[in-house]
Amino acid sequence: NAGVTQTPKFQVLKTGQSMTLQCAQDMNHEYMSWYRQDPGMGLRLIHYSVGAGITDQGEVPNGYNVSRSTTEDFPLRLLSAAPSQTSVYFCASSYGTGEDTEAFFGQGTRLTVV
């Protein structure tokens, strides 16, 4: 069972470059989300999706775009990378809400912007 798969695992970008972080899940979960993890700040929600064709902003959306054309895939696009976007990025998928819910995480992408 693959679960949530993120690629790449590591990436170095120059300031101003663009790139896409890939995320795919094979559990048929409706809900997917992107977080960034920074020292002392925990995980902060960037964007999330409640189903194919539906996305919304989280806590720190600036500089990032997302789309959800299929249930399985939820790519995160950095339009013009900045050093402040150096972070570890996690994709998660989850089912349900309320009393029956659980989130599953990918292994993360460590991004460095120089």
Next chain:
Amino acid sequence: GNSVTQMEGPVTLSEEAFLTINCTYTATGYPSLFWYVQYPGEGLQLLLKATKADDKGSNKGFEATYRKETTSFHLEKGSVQVSDSAVYFCALEGTYKYIFGTGTRLKVLA
């Protein structure tokens, strides 16, 4: 809005010591509460959860009780092992969105 506050680390303990990591939350309604664990170089894994007041979640010797009156979900383990060294995150779920605390790093010494 919803938020989670957990004790700052790092927490350093000797093997077989008792562990408590404090977590409190602010939320509308009664969200489900979670503890996730992150081992070095890995993503987060669910450790335990509780979905309503007075529920106790437990797994691998860890326990946490959903306390509505104190809005808390403290993580405890009676006897920690070196293999428990990791970062622990408290979280809540509200309408599909998970909100995490800042994480507490635990280091267990042999």
